[in-house]
Amino acid sequence: MDALDDLDQRVSGCRACPRLVDWREEVARTKRAAFADQTYWGRPVPGFGPPDARLLIIGLAPAAHGGNRTGRMFTGDRSGDVLYQALYDVGLASQPTSVAADDGLELYGVRVTAPVHCAPPDNKPTPGERETCRPWLVQELRLLRPTVRAVVVLGGFGWQATLPALAEAGWRVPRPRPAFGHGVRIGIDGSDGSVGGGGPEGLELFGCFHVSQRNTFTGKLTPAMLREVLSTAARAAGLGK
Template identity: 85%
Template sequence: MDSNALTGLDQRITGCRACPRLVDWREEVARTKRAAFADWTYWGRPVPGFGPADARLLIVGLAPAAHGGNRTGRMFTGDRSGDVLYRALYDVGLASQPTAVAADDGLELRGVRVTSPVHCAPPANKPTPEERDTCRPWLVQELRLLRPTLRAVIVLGAFGWQAALPAFAAAGWTVPRPRPAFGHGARFTLAAEGGGTGGDGGEDLDLFGCFHVSQRNTFTGRLTPEMLREVLTTAARAAGLPAENGATGAPRAG
């Protein structure tokens, strides 16, 4: 696909001011900061997706964290959730390094892109349904641009699942009726319109559910590193990506 088209979309996303509550919150957080990050200049804008334009695997979260992506300007960067996610991506061979601390830290993703259905940090990490729906066209456009190469998607958490299903339908995949239910380890196939022949650049999509990498889930053991690596490995292989050290393998040193 044309990487310039995706770059242009990312730039448009960063200028969005469609949701007054989210604009006020993200900018207030950027002004007041957290004491630990007093020396940082916060991003304080919508956070675009992160990863290559020819990604075969997409990871869909919820929204940027107030002092994570809203501070650094990159998805899942600079917070505990990102620490867990990028470590796991590195462990299975899909990231160049195990840490994500700043947008210029050199991290590269291999065949994977990370995005969210809501691009602004919300108060209490809870976007409203209206904010979710207002932001959905950005995800639809991103999916359409990724469509020529995209073969699998992991959705983190039930909110992301509910937000993403209509976006898949709008971007050219058939969502079964009744809609697939979210669950950790859930797997469904979304048929590409046109029978998955690739005539429009799209193929069938393997959809995977995974508990969100929130502190609540990772601190309580609801989601363990092994569980996360297992989903990542299975989805990567479904997408045609090489994956290492999945559910049973030990993490790489690093």
Template identity: 80%
Template structure:
């Protein structure tokens, strides 16, 4: 099965799209323009080499796919009231499909939970064009390229930060809550919130599952923490489906989004 590039994605031969993250302030206004610029970024040589090598060699199970092999922009409505911040795209997930948390087991867990609490139109996310819609929620990451061993370097994280800052600024009129998955995302996001105009407490709040901090500025922003939906956490029970649904409901309430109560089950009962 081949995957089509997301709508509006840059032509690989268009050098004007391949601009580094520091060029974000000059990007076209709006999230659509920002997403296009992100998808053409080549600022980190190690990440560029890795994502493109993975796209060439592929995984045997996806040998008939045309991998995206570029930075993966955020996904969700431009007027989202709630933002979910992960870590980075998976090599054979978002790096293959071109959409955040799509095509890998972490995404399977996240979108199932979003569906069960009424924030997604369907419980699965397998590829661009599968019909998935998010209700008032956008999903992004502080690092937009798949990193080797799922570990971006501090320098790569910092180089990618201007993209997250610009995304936050674009969402600022409607954004009311942010759910951060994992300690890496938490530490990467805090300075981005400050650069985007919210006041981050000092000392900086520590990450914890269930942590909740109010950031002052721009009508306020509720920042919540959740263990990452990684296989290590979900397979060992460190993060259970119930825990994830509970924190999603808390974040949705903080954002003023309608959501379904715990009585909603995966089978609809």
């Protein structure tokens, strides 16, 4: 077992946030009618993707009837439908859909994770829960550090979690900390002084509106906008078409 697999197993056993533990387990017991015949995962959802990923995508938290049901990030919900279709379109996924943890989906040089690993009520974790969960993201970043060269953060909540996690994991985050925005691109120095994209350990940080139903249904985030951010980040990471 490699270090990232070990981390994923430890994440999936976490019970640090009582409100989130109660909610995720209640959802797993009561279920949604459409999934009444399925056994829900009902635990923290670890990251998904290869241990040598060059591009990391950071979301918000698992969906109650998506990742909390399937056990895989962005799998089995409409947000995931949008994200994995876009990853497929830009050559970073083996298939355009993600419906179950055993559906054969592979990501090419990409890992998907979140700053909060448990499904929260109303899709809204608290800042305190984000802080409690942050050490997992810091450990994940440290393990990915030898290879990761670009990070795409989906939404402002994830952005607020990612910047301090990057700093704690050893990167030199600019001060004042850059504000979130769709299409924002920030070069992050590595500890050896290398600038993002230009040397070992530096990376490029990208902001993107979250793939929530609210954003995609209203057109705040279109498939073309998402593909543009992902393809730009992929090039920065040395991946993709």
